[in-house]
Amino acid sequence: MKPFVRVSLCQLFIMLYISRMVVNATYSSFGSNTNHLYYGFVAALLALPATALMVLPVYGAFVTSNGRTITDNGYDVFKKYGAVIAVVYGLYFLWVLINTLSRFNIMVTKVLNPSASVLVLSVAVVAASMYGAYKGIEALGRASTIIFVFIAIALIILLCALLPKADALNFIPVSADNTGDIIDIILNMLAKNSCIPAMAMLLPFAKGDCKKGIGIWVAGVYISTAIITAIIIAVMGDYLKTQVFPVYAVTAIASLGIAERLDGLFLGVWTAGMFVKVSLFIYLLSACVKRVFGEVISRWSILICGVVVFVSSMAISMTDGMFDLLYNNNIMLIFTMLTAVVIPIILIVANKITNR
Amino acid sequence: MKKFLVLLAAVLSVCFMQGCDSKQLNERMVIQGIGIDYSDNNYSVTVMYMNTDATNPDVTYKTVVGKGKTVTEAVATIVSQNGMDPLYSHNSFILLGKGLCKQGVEEAMEFFAGYYQCRPSVNVIAADTQAHKIMTLKGITPHTISDIVNSKHTTGRTLAVPVYEFLSDIINDTTTAYTGVITVENDVPRSGGIALFKHDKMYKTLDKDQSMGVMLIRGDTDIDAEVIPLTGKNKSFALSQEKTEITVKVSKGVLYCDILIKGEASVYEYTNQNKEQEKSIEQRLNKLAEEAVRVCADNSADVFDLGKRLRQSDYRVYRTIDNWPELVKNGVYTVKSTVSM
Numbered sequence: 179m180k181p182f183v184r185v186s187l188c189q190l191f192i193m194l195y196i197s198r199m200v201v202n203a204t205y206s207s208f209g210s211n212t213n214h215l216y217y218g219f220v221a222a223l224l225a226l227p228a229t230a231l232m233v234l235p236v237y238g239a240f241v242t243s244n245g246r247t248i249t250d251n252g253y254d255v256f257k258k259y260g261a262v263i264a265v266v267y268g269l270y271f272l273w274v275l276i277n278t279l280s281r282f283n284i285m286v287t288k289v290l291n292p293s294a295s296v297l298v299l300s301v302a303v304v305a306a307s308m309y310g311a312y313k314g315i316e317a318l319g320r321a322s323t324i325i326f327v328f329i330a331i332a333l334i335i336l337l338c339a340l341l342p343k344a345d346a347l348n349f350i351p352v353s354a355d356n357t358g359d360i361i362d363i364i365l366n367m368l369a370k371n372s373c374i375p376a377m378a379m380l381l382p383f384a385k386g387d388c389k390k391g392i393g394i395w396v397a398g399v400y401i402s403t404a405i406i407t408a409i410i411i412a413v414m415g416d417y418l419k420t421q422v423f424p425v426y427a428v429t430a431i432a433s434l435g436i437a438e439r440l441d442g443l444f445l446g447v448w449t450a451g452m453f454v455k456v457s458l459f460i461y462l463l464s465a466c467v468k469r470v471f472g473e474v475i476s477r478w479s480i481l482i483c484g485v486v487v488f489v490s491s492m493a494i495s496m497t498d499g500m501f502d503l504l505y506n507n508n509i510m511l512i513f514t515m516l517t518a519v520v521i522p523i524i525l526i527v528a529n530k531i532t533n534r
Numbered sequence: 535m536k537k538f539l540v541l542l543a544a545v546l547s548v549c550f551m552q553g554c555d556s557k558q559l560n561e562r563m564v565i566q567g568i569g570i571d572y573s574d575n576n577y578s579v580t581v582m583y584m585n586t587d588a589t590n591p592d593v594t595y596k597t598v599v600g601k602g603k604t605v606t607e608a609v610a611t612i613v614s615q616n617g618m619d620p621l622y623s624h625n626s627f628i629l630l631g632k633g634l635c636k637q638g639v640e641e642a643m644e645f646f647a648g649y650y651q652c653r654p655s656v657n658v659i660a661a662d663t664q665a666h667k668i669m670t671l672k673g674i675t676p677h678t679i680s681d682i683v684n685s686k687h688t689t690g691r692t693l694a695v696p697v698y699e700f701l702s703d704i705i706n707d708t709t710t711a712y713t714g715v716i717t718v719e720n721d722v723p724r725s726g727g728i729a730l731f732k733h734d735k736m737y738k739t740l741d742k743d744q745s746m747g748v749m750l751i752r753g754d755t756d757i758d759a760e761v762i763p764l765t766g767k768n769k770s771f772a773l774s775q776e777k778t779e780i781t782v783k784v785s786k787g788v789l790y791c792d793i794l795i796k797g798e799a800s801v802y803e804y805t806n807q808n809k810e811q812e813k814s815i816e817q818r819l820n821k822l823a824e825e826a827v828r829v830c831a832d833n834s835a836d837v838f839d840l841g842k843r844l845r846q847s848d849y850r851v852y853r854t855i856d857n858w859p860e861l862v863k864n865g866v867y868t869v870k871s872t873v874s875m
Contacts (some may be wrong), residue, residue, distance in 0.1 A: 347842040415702035417654065419646040431655050431698060523541075533851040 187386030188243030191395040192326045194373040194380075196301060197455040198399050199329070200278075200448060214417060216350045218407035221363035223308035228364060228398035229371055233392050233520035236325075236378045240388070242529035248378035248522065249469045255528040263521060267375060268466030270517045272487065274372040275459045275502055279303070279491035282452060296495075300488060303449075303456060308484035310457030311464060313382055318457055325450045332447040334403070337409065339432035369510040372459075375517035377463050460484055516528050560586040563618035566676035569665030570642050571631035576601050576629075577642060579608035580666045581620075582676045595675055599666065605645040606699025622651040626680040628658045628697065633664035635729060635736035640704055642736075644842065646697050656699035657683045660729040660736060662717045671721055682716065682725050692725040693749060704734050706867065708841025708858045710830075712748070715739055730835045738833050740826070750819060751793055751838055751869075753778035771796045771815050773873070782843040784851050789865035791840060792828070795819055801874040812875055819871035827867045834859035 181255075185193075235340075243251040283296050284302065310318055352360065381388055391497035410418060410428045421427040429444040475482070494500045503509065504506030554608060569580035578601050585593045600611035613620060628646060630639055646652045659679070661668050668674070683694035693714035695703075703711035710730055717726030718781045728745040730738040753776055776797040783790050810819060830837055841860065845852045 307807075347839050347846065351845065351846060353849055353853075412829040414698055416649070416705040417702040419642075419705055420701060427654060427698075429654055431696075433655065 184385050185315055185383055186226065187384045187388065187391040189323055190380055190384040191391045193319060193322040193454060194321055194376060194395055194451055194457055195398055196329065196451045197376070197458055198370070198373050199402060200451040200455050215407060215424060216411060217352060217356055217360045219349075219404050219411065220352050221367060222400045222404035222407060225364045225367040226396060228368060229374075229400065230393070230396045232368065232371060232400035232518055233374055233377065233396065236374055236381070236527065237388065237521050238390060239378065239522040239525045239529070240381045242526050242533070245382050247380075247382050248375075248525065249363065249464075249466060251525050251529070253469070253522075255525060255532060263525075264466045264469045265523065267379070267517055269471070270372075270375055270513055271459050271463040271466065272483075272490070273504075273510075273513060274319065275456060275463065275487045276491045276494055277486060277510075278455060280495045280504060283491065283495045285426070286398055288421070297492070300492060303453065304484050304488040306453055306502050307456035307460055308480055310453060311461040311484075315461060317378070318454065318461065322454050325447075325454055329451055332444055333406075335389050336429060336432055336444065337405070340409050340413050340428065344409060344433065345415065346412060348412050348450060349408075360376050365402075365511055366507050369507050369514050371514055371518060375460055377515065378517070378522060379465060384488040456487075460487065463487070555729050559619060560588065561611075562586065563598075563610075563613075563616065563620045565620055565622050565625045566628065567627050567679060568625055568872075569629040569631065569661070569668065569669045571664050571666055572634035572637045572642070576603065577605050577608045577634075578666060579605060579612065580614055580669045581609075582669055583618075583620075585641040586840065597670055606649075607659050609645075612638045618650075622649070623653060625653070626676055627683055627694075628656055629665040629668060629679065630658065630660050632661055632663055632736075635660050635731070637733070639736075640701075640734035641746060643697065643701055643704075647701055649802060649829055655696045657694040658697055658700045658713050659683060659694055660713055660715045662715050662739065668716055668718060668723055671718065671723060674723065678723060681725050682723060683714065693728050693745065694782075702744045704731065706842070708768040708836050708845075709839060710835040710837050712835075712837050714745075717844060718869075728837075730830075730833060730837065738835065739830075744826050744829050745784055746835055747824075748830065750776065750795055751778055751780070751823050752825060753795075769801050769811070771811070771818075772800045772802070773815075773819075776798070780838060780840070780843060782840050782847060784848065784855070784861070785846060787861075789840070789844075789863055791867045793823065793838075793867065793869045795823060795869070795871040797873050799875055801875070812873055819873070820869055821867045823871065824867075827869060831863055831865055831867065834863045836862050840865075 216393055238249060239251060240246075243254065246254060247266040249260070249267060251260075253260035256263070279300060283300055286296050286299055310321065331498050376424055377392070384391065406425065410424050413431060414421070414424065418424045418427070426445070460480060463483045467479045467483060468476045471479075563581070564584040565581055565584065566584055567582040569582075571578040571580070577598060580597060580598050580599050582595050584592075585596050587593075598612050598616060600615065602608035602611050609620060626713040628643075630642070634642060643658075644704070646656070647654070658681075682692060692711070695711075695713040700711055700713055703709045710732070711734070712728050712730050713776040715729050716723050718724070725742075726739075727742055728740045728748055729736045730740065736835075774797065776795070778796070779794040781792045799812070799820075801815075833835055836858065841852070841858055844855075
């Protein structure tokens with residue numbers, strides 16, 4: 179049975195684009211080697227085809243299951259053991275949410291205003307996101323479209339403001355010796371592809387040609403990333419080695435005529451983007467919870483998920499050991515590959531056998 | 535019910551989210567300019583801030599000084615003196631005192647790179663004396679200094695570098711950090727050439743002609759009035775649309791650098807000798823540029839991004855270089871200018 183609630187293909191991929199760009203743009207490079215940004219431009223262009231390949235299993239599972247969500251497909255194939263798949267996806271979405279929120283907490287602490295209460299701000303973000311998730315995928319799709327317009331305008335203003343300050347001499351040529359660095363960045367980018375497991379849950383909600391949407395999404399995400407990375411390098415040069423959040427720093431440099439100090443504008447737009455991402459992933463997490471526990475919990479699933487996400491992200495932000503674990507790229511990559519590639523491939527094979 | 539909840543949210547927002555519990559303007563120290571000096575292992579920070587005290591409206595700006603082992607501690611001392619909450623976002627310049635420039639500026643600049651309120655686009659300038667002395671001159675306002683800095687694009691004689699470019703040059707392996715110098719003549723602040731930094735320590739100050747040459751080669755500036763001799767008289771020309779092409783290569787361990795300066799020149803005084811004017815202006819530009827190249831090369835200063843240019847044109851050779859300053863010092867430089875009237 180296909181889901182009753184539907185969104186247009188455009189709305190779905192705008193939601194996923196915002197979710198991905200929020201991570202890329204606002205919180206990039208935290209805890210990683212900022213030298214890596216120098217090769218980010220090339221890495222983004224190489225990660226584009228790699229991500230296109232990475233989406234294929236999810237799309238394959240969607241097609242071979244006749245348009246079922248990945249959790250439904252798991253139950254169809256493995257009966258009651260399909261709960262394992264729902265639990266794995268649920269845990270993955272929880273991990274992504276904790277990661278996003280704790281990064282946001284750190285960014286607020288470091289960049290916004292250290293005297294502001296992170297606790298209150300996190301409560302506000304989670305509460306707003308829970309409301310967004312409660313309103314459902316259609317409402318989120320519509321909100322995303324509006325926010326996307328603002329993000330697009332902000333990006334255009336950013337580019338216009340920064341291009342005159344760009345200096346092509348700041349680029350470092352890529353040589354064979356940098357191959358290791360570039361591979362590291364590509365793996366980092368692939369690990370952040372949490373939108374692909376999200377697609378496994380969301381494609382059945384979309385009306386239209388998913389292939390086209392996936393293609394535009396992959397190209398849009400990585401071309402935007404390549405452009406943003408290039409402009410950061412060209413403007414900031416070696417100064418970016420001193421910055422924890424280079425994207426924020428570059429917006430503080432941007433000025434357009436009499437309009438200076440544009441960082442507040444970008445911060446507002448990106449926080450709106452984060453609302454979309456957190457709402458969407460709370461929605462996905464609650465969908466997994468509902469699938470495992472059934473209607474008994476369905477009314478309260480969003481509330482429970484919101485509380486779990488908030489408590490976990492606050493606890494992890496305060497715990498050093500857990501913090502390192504959360505930002506471990508290898509763990510994130512394994513988890514993303516498991517949900518984006520391995521499980522969908524298993525389901526494709528199982529679907530083929532069942533259909534036969 | 536829905537309407538009631540929306541109304542309730544609106545009322546709560548009006549009551550609790552209007553920001554009335556935040557600082558009032560007269561409780562804030564709206565910083566307009568910062569000067570930093572260093573002596574006896576202590577930083578001395580001079581802050582010029584907007585006077586928001588309604589009881590004394592004739593005074594536009596106030597100046598306050600704080601001392602500490604770090605810039606952060608010195609700023610904290612200022613806050614403890616006047617109890618005002620500092621606001622850095624309106625700061626228009628950072629003036630580095632001579633003592634600090636000699637000692638090394640990176641530690642002091644870390645505060646401006648890392649503190650969330652500080653803007654990386656604020657201009658950095660060096661003082662040829664104590665920053666405090668310049669900032670407490672009679673009648674001086676923050677605008678006096680920022681106006682000198684902002685004349686960069688019109689006079690061809692003043693240079694100001696924003697924090698992010700200055701720190702980028704300090705961190706880079708090959709570039710020499712540089713910025714404009716403010717000097718004092720008859721108790722009036724003036725632009726006084728360019729300071730060169732070896733890593734983060736000032737080691738050479740270029741005079742006005744040498745500075746103009748540096749800015750010409752960097753393609754940083756236009757010139758509003760420079761004098762040339764023509765048929766036994768002095769004529770002044772303006773140069774606009776200035777652009778530079780620099781090619782760099784290393785061959786047999788020697789750096790070769792070709793510099794071509796292009797621009798559009800105008801002579802406002804009446805004359806009908808266009809060809810001679812062109813030639814005379816080109817000779818003047820060549821002389822300025824050659825002098826700047828000579829003094830920079832003698833001091834192993836790479837203010838023309840030669841290292842970065844080589845990195846792009848020949849990365850393989852660039853990676854083999856282990857003594858860049860020596861290569862710059864012994865480099866072979868050619869300068870050529872072409873102007874159109």
